[in-house]
Amino acid sequence: MRLEQFEEAINEKKVEMIKLGMRKGLQNEETIYCSQELDKLLNDYNRLLMEDKHSKPINPYVDLSSIILKHLQRILSIHHRYFFIN
Template identity: 75%
Template structure:
């Protein structure tokens, strides 16, 4: 399943659980089972997110360098006279 499919399934299962909880109560077997199914979906979704992040690891040094140079360029582009206003 893809992330979008998991998001749709999670939303649907969450709505189902809310309806069951409102109509049958939070301690009802059906509500608890539905909650467990929602937990499984959420765990799979989170696992998929982590796998996706690890497949494209970021290089923190490159990112830090990019941020640093961007800010240095912004600072250097400020007109000199504006510091004293």
């Protein structure tokens, strides 16, 4: 799967999880499962970013959490309009 496909899948899964959470609650089994699927997509996406040939080499002196946070912020900001779909 390419980065763009991951981003689209992540956005769709976020929308699904939000809808489930609002409809069935955050402790609902389906919501939790959906959240786990989203986690897997995010982990796979991040792994692909790290392996991407076009990525800059990772500087070992840079805090890895700041790299992950930067990419998560990018993911979360993509197509925020999907949150308002009924």
